Amino acid sequence: MGKTRIRIVKRDGCAKRKKVLMYLIAIIVALAIGAILLSSLDVNPFQYYGKMFTMGMVDNHIAYRTVENYIKAFVPLLLTSVALALSFKIRFWNIGGEGQFIIGAIAATTIAFTCGPSLGPGLTIVLMLLAAMLSAGIYGGVIALLKVKFKTNETLLTLMFNYIALYFLLYLGETKAPWNFFLNPESERPIFGSFADIVSFPTIMIGKFSLNLSLLFVIAICVIIYIYLKRTKQGYEISVVGDSVGTAKYAGMKVNKIVLRTIFISAALIGLAGALKVGTSGILSTSITDSVGWTGIIVAWLAKLNTIGIFVVAALICVLDTGSTIASSTYSAIDANFADILQGIILFSVLVADFFTRFKIVISKKEEQ
Amino acid sequence: MMKKFLSILAVTALALAMCLTFAACGNEETADPGSEPGNGDFKVGAIYINSQNDTAGYTYQHHAGITAAMNELGLNPETDLIIVDEVTDSAAVSAACDTLVEAGCDIIFGISYNYIDAMEEAAAAYPAVIFSHATGNRANETNFNNYSGRIYQAHYLSGITAGLKSLELGNNNIGFVSAYGTANAETCSSINAFTLGAQSVNPQVQVHVNIIGAWENEELERSLTQDLITTYGCCVIAQDCDSAQPQLTAAENGVFGCGYNSDMTSAAPQAHLTAPIWNWGVYYQLAIESAMTDPANFIADVGNYYGGLADGFVGISPLSDNCVAATQGYIDAVSSLLISGEWDVFSGVKLTYNIAEDGTVTVNQNDAALIDAAGNPIIAAGGAPIADEAIAASMNYFVQGVIPHNN
Numbered sequence: 001m002g003k004t005r006i007r008i009v010k011r012d013g014c015a016k017r018k019k020v021l022m023y024l025i026a027i028i029v030a031l032a033i034g035a036i037l038l039s040s041l042d043v044n045p046f047q048y049y050g051k052m053f054t055m056g057m058v059d060n061h062i063a064y065r066t067v068e069n070y071i072k073a074f075v076p077l078l079l080t081s082v083a084l085a086l087s088f089k090i091r092f093w094n095i096g097g098e099g100q101f102i103i104g105a106i107a108a109t110t111i112a113f114t115c116g117p118s119l120g121p122g123l124t125i126v127l128m129l130l131a132a133m134l135s136a137g138i139y140g141g142v143i144a145l146l147k148v149k150f151k152t153n154e155t156l157l158t159l160m161f162n163y164i165a166l167y168f169l170l171y172l173g174e175t176k177a178p179w180n181f182f183l184n185p186e187s188e189r190p191i192f193g194s195f196a197d198i199v200s201f202p203t204i205m206i207g208k209f210s211l212n213l214s215l216l217f218v219i220a221i222c223v224i225i226y227i228y229l230k231r232t233k234q235g236y237e238i239s240v241v242g243d244s245v246g247t248a249k250y251a252g253m254k255v256n257k258i259v260l261r262t263i264f265i266s267a268a269l270i271g272l273a274g275a276l277k278v279g280t281s282g283i284l285s286t287s288i289t290d291s292v293g294w295t296g297i298i299v300a301w302l303a304k305l306n307t308i309g310i311f312v313v314a315a316l317i318c319v320l321d322t323g324s325t326i327a328s329s330t331y332s333a334i335d336a337n338f339a340d341i342l343q344g345i346i347l348f349s350v351l352v353a354d355f356f357t358r359f360k361i362v363i364s365k366k367e368e369q
Numbered sequence: 370m371m372k373k374f375l376s377i378l379a380v381t382a383l384a385l386a387m388c389l390t391f392a393a394c395g396n397e398e399t400a401d402p403g404s405e406p407g408n409g410d411f412k413v414g415a416i417y418i419n420s421q422n423d424t425a426g427y428t429y430q431h432h433a434g435i436t437a438a439m440n441e442l443g444l445n446p447e448t449d450l451i452i453v454d455e456v457t458d459s460a461a462v463s464a465a466c467d468t469l470v471e472a473g474c475d476i477i478f479g480i481s482y483n484y485i486d487a488m489e490e491a492a493a494a495y496p497a498v499i500f501s502h503a504t505g506n507r508a509n510e511t512n513f514n515n516y517s518g519r520i521y522q523a524h525y526l527s528g529i530t531a532g533l534k535s536l537e538l539g540n541n542n543i544g545f546v547s548a549y550g551t552a553n554a555e556t557c558s559s560i561n562a563f564t565l566g567a568q569s570v571n572p573q574v575q576v577h578v579n580i581i582g583a584w585e586n587e588e589l590e591r592s593l594t595q596d597l598i599t600t601y602g603c604c605v606i607a608q609d610c611d612s613a614q615p616q617l618t619a620a621e622n623g624v625f626g627c628g629y630n631s632d633m634t635s636a637a638p639q640a641h642l643t644a645p646i647w648n649w650g651v652y653y654q655l656a657i658e659s660a661m662t663d664p665a666n667f668i669a670d671v672g673n674y675y676g677g678l679a680d681g682f683v684g685i686s687p688l689s690d691n692c693v694a695a696t697q698g699y700i701d702a703v704s705s706l707l708i709s710g711e712w713d714v715f716s717g718v719k720l721t722y723n724i725a726e727d728g729t730v731t732v733n734q735n736d737a738a739l740i741d742a743a744g745n746p747i748i749a750a751g752g753a754p755i756a757d758e759a760i761a762a763s764m765n766y767f768v769q770g771v772i773p774h775n776n
Contacts, residue, residue: 060471069464174582176552187485188506188762189553192459194486277460283486287458326468329453332446335420336455 007362014357026353030346037342041333051330052323064209070322071215072280073290076101076273078314079218080292081299082225083269088305089229089242090262092147096140096158097270097293099165103139104132104271105278105288106169106182109195112279113181116198124199129275136271137264139165144263148256162293166286173286182284196282214276221269226307238262298347302354320346410449411661413439414474416465417454418481426611427584428454430630431480431503434649438657441650462487470495476660476667478653479503489513499660499667503649504555506762508673516652517761519677520555521562522707523645524609525714526685526700527627528566530642531605532574533693534625540604541573544597546590547609550580550773554764559609559645561768562714563627568770569720570699577601578773581610590614593775598622601774605642616641625691632686642696644686651682675757679708698730706732715739715760717752742767 035045050058055070057063080097087094108128116124143161146152172182176190184193203210229235237258241248248255273292278284299317303309324339415421415435419428436446444450451472453465462484469477470491476499479488485505492500492513505515531543545563549556564576579593590608594615597603607627608615613636619626620640628636628644652674659670676682688696699722706712712720712734719737724730736751747766748755755764767773 056468056471062467062471065467066471069467072460072464184486189482191483191485281460281463283459285457285459285483287461290458290460322464325453325464326471329451329465329468330472332421332448332450332452335422335452337420337422 003365005364007364008359009362011358011360019357022353022357023350026349027346030349033345034342037338038334041331041338043331043333048327048331048334051327053319055319055323056326056330064207066322066326068210068212070318071212072277073322074315074318075212075214075218075280076277076290077292077295077299077318078311079221079273079276080270080296081303081310081314082222082307083266083273084293084296085300085303085305085307085310086225086229086238086262086266086269088300089238090259091242092144092259092263092266093155094140094158094263094266095155095293095297096143096161096267097296098289098291099158099162099293100136100140100267100270101274101277101289101293102162102165102169104136104274105284106165106172106274107131107135107271108275108278109182109284112195112199113193116195121199125201125279128199128279129272132271132275133268134271136274137268140267140270141260141264144260148259169284169288170286173284192284194283199279200282201276201279212280214280218273218276221272222307222311225269229307234258234261298351302350317347410473411444411657412472412474413444413450413657414469414472414477415450415452416456416462416469416477416479416481416484417452418457419455421452421454425613425631427630428480430647431478431649434647434651434653435478437650438653441654442657442661444657457481457483459483459487463491466491466495466500470498474498475664476501476657478656499656499664501656508668510668512667514668514671514673516656516674516676517555518647518652518675518680518682519760520645520647520683521558521714521760522678523683523685524559524563524607525566525707526703527607527643527645528563528568529570529699529703530685530688530692530696531563531607531625531627532567532570533696533699534605534642534691535567535574536571537693538604540602541571541575542601542603543567543574543576544594544601544603544606545576545578545608546581546593546597546606546615547578548581548584548611550578551765551767554760554762556609557767558715558760558764560771561764563607564768564770565714565719566703570722574770576607576771577603578767578771580773580775585611587612587614591618594618595622596774598624613637628686634686634689638689640691641689642692643688646684646686648682648684651680652676675761677707678704679710695724695728695730698724698728702730702732713754715748715764716754717748717750740769742769742771742773744769 038045038048055066057066080101084094084097108131111128111131112124115127143154143157146157147154172180173192174190176183182192184191202213237253240253241255241258245255277288295317299310299313303313320343324343328334328336328339417428419426421432423429435450439446439450451469451474453468456462456465466477466487478501480503482504485502485507488500488502489507492509496512498512500513502515504517508514535541535543545560547556547560551557560578567574577597579597581589581593590610590612591614594606595618597606605625606615606619608629613628613633616626616628616633616637620637625642626637626640627642630646633644634641656671659667663670678684712718717736717738718734721733721735722730738746738750739748740746
């Protein structure tokens with residue numbers, strides 16, 4: 001009797017062509033599964049996918065609004081993913097993106113309401129961004145400090161810090177009190193107030209389309225991060241610490257300092273993403289993060305923590321996300337939950353393909369001894 | 370190995386593709402919403418908090434109302450109703466408005482109070498589309514209105530059924546689990562009206578109130594109900610929150626209850642008496658019809674809608690067998706007063722009843738001041754009813770007989 005053993009073995013290198021093929025197959029399989037589900041609900045899958053991947057912009061007299069909404073979703077996701085990748089590079093498992101994002105958004109809103117009326121929009125925006133970066137940087141940095149001082153587990157702490165931030169936000173949103181300037185004073189019921197008429201982020205009008213400058217700003221930051229990682233001493237330190245703490249120590253690097261600095265920057269950038277999000281919509285909301293703290297983790301790993309890769313993956317995931325909402329609204333049988341399931345199937349298949357570009361399954365038969 | 374894996378994948382993909390083609394063939398007869406854009410059809414847009422496929426709850430009630438109204442008006446909800454659901458974020462509301470305008474909607478309904486800012490902005494950005502906002506309080510003069518209703522009238526009626534039950538049981542403690550208390554004018558007026566209704570048949574009644582802090586939180590809805598039963602000995606549990614948990618908990622404890630939003634008799638057959646309900650379809654039919662026939666005068670014709678028992682916009686579900694036998698007579702008598710407009714809940718006139726041997730109920734109107742829980746008179750004896758806006762927007766006190774425990 002032979003005994004079959006299944007083992008997962010690391011693949012040494014996978015040809016680029018093969019990789020692309022794997023991803024393509026994964027997407028086709030996912031779409032095919034989705035097509036079966038769609039057909040079972042009497043929806044034509046080709047038309048549905050058409051709507052989804054074009055984000056409904058074909059034959060659409062206000063397609064520019066779709067692009068504007070797309071950018072509003074893309075900017076926070078891109079910046080958060082780039083920032084999370086920074087943490088992951090030094091093997092600091094920051095799953096606290098949600099919390100850092102919320103803290104940044106709250107800090108920016110605080111500045112908008114308190115300083116906005118007296119300082120004028122220009123200076124206020126600068127202060128909003130700085131306040132968001134500082135507060136979120138500290139919020140994440142505290143966990144890094146605990147890790148280097150007391151060897152606490154950053155995965156647990158960043159996760160739990162998410163809920164502190166989230167419930168603080170919910171508290172602000174539900175508590176009517178004289179001190180609570182976050183709420184709309186004219187509303188009987190507690191709802192967040194808008195600061196859009198005090199300060200809002202600048203846009204350039206191109207015809208009817210208004211290009212939010214936060215897009216250019218974030219792209220510039222990504223370029224800076226790219227250079228920072230590839231060309232600076234600090235960037236080199238990050239890659240050494242990520243590879244091996246022992247090597248870094250042997251080379252005389254101050255590992256603790258590097259970890260603290262990197263996590264501060266990572267969290268600060270996520271806070272900045274929160275400030276950009278709240279600054280463009282002009283109002284807080286209890287679902288302000290749009291889950292970018294979670295989605296950003298997927299984006300960062302799918303892109304192998306590569307800044308350029310993150311740009312591409314974030315852009316594609318945003319197409320998927322925006323397109324899903326638009327496509328699902330067109331068909332009465334499809335609701336937002338179904339659109340989420342489809343997205344999940346696609347992402348899952350791609351992750352499986354990703355797994356197989358790095359590992360292979362070896363089935364061997366062994367004679368029983 | 371790699372080849373084998375690829376071939377398995379390829380075969381799977383092929384098989385799936387075949388299924389797909391097969392399934393798509395069967396589709397051709399059905400009308401396809403995506404294939405005929407802009408054919409001049411009237412389209413309705415809706416933004417929901419939860420899923421359009423819910424089978425109970427707030428979103429479900431609105432969805433049922435919109436589809437019923439559309440069917441009534443000869444529109445097909447399958448093709449003419451465009452929905453963006455699961456919307457809570459304010460940025461998502463404004464994107465949803467864009468999506469619905471892009472899809473060619475002529476009127477867009479938003480069902481959550483939190484949509485207020487985004488809908489007001491969208492109404493300004495898209496003057497050719499009508500925006501209609503449930504439970505809101507803003508409007509403009511051309512294409513933005515709000516709609517809500519006198520749900521307190523229905524709570525008064527359910528208060529009567531609860532009061533009669535408490536008389537029968539000889540227990541004057543009634544419980545009320547509410548999403549919010551005095552912080553929200555709608556829940557505040559509902560609790561007050563329920564209490565006044567119960568007091569009209571049993572003047573000794575005390576209504577113990579526990580506040581949840583959210584419209585939906587099944588665990589708290591359950592534990593706060595249990596608290597009312599064990600700590601305060603309540604014999605009837607009323608509610609102003611989304612789930613059926615208060616009724617289920619009442620049933621488990623062998624006490625009775627008044628549900629909310631939908632007939633909860635099937636959920637708690639041994640406990641449920643009746644439930645105040647919204648008939649959103651009444652408004653949706655009015656609004657869609659007006660938007661179809663004369664959109665330019667929508668605001669003049671429909672305006673800010675505040676429907677009551679008289680419009681059939683609010684009401685109570687059919688009385689269950691758990692109710693005291695004479696209850697229907699009381700409900701009919703008070704309903705006719707409310708429908709005729711002769712009397713309203715928050716006024717300087719209180720009701721008492723005479724019941725004849727054949728079960729006929731006659732209502733007496735007696736001048737009596739409306740007094741708040743702190744003992745201050747709100748309306749003097751014989752005074753006129755409170756203005757609608759004061760009930761809908763600013764009522765923030767409990768009446769005598771309400772005992773809040775965690776407001």
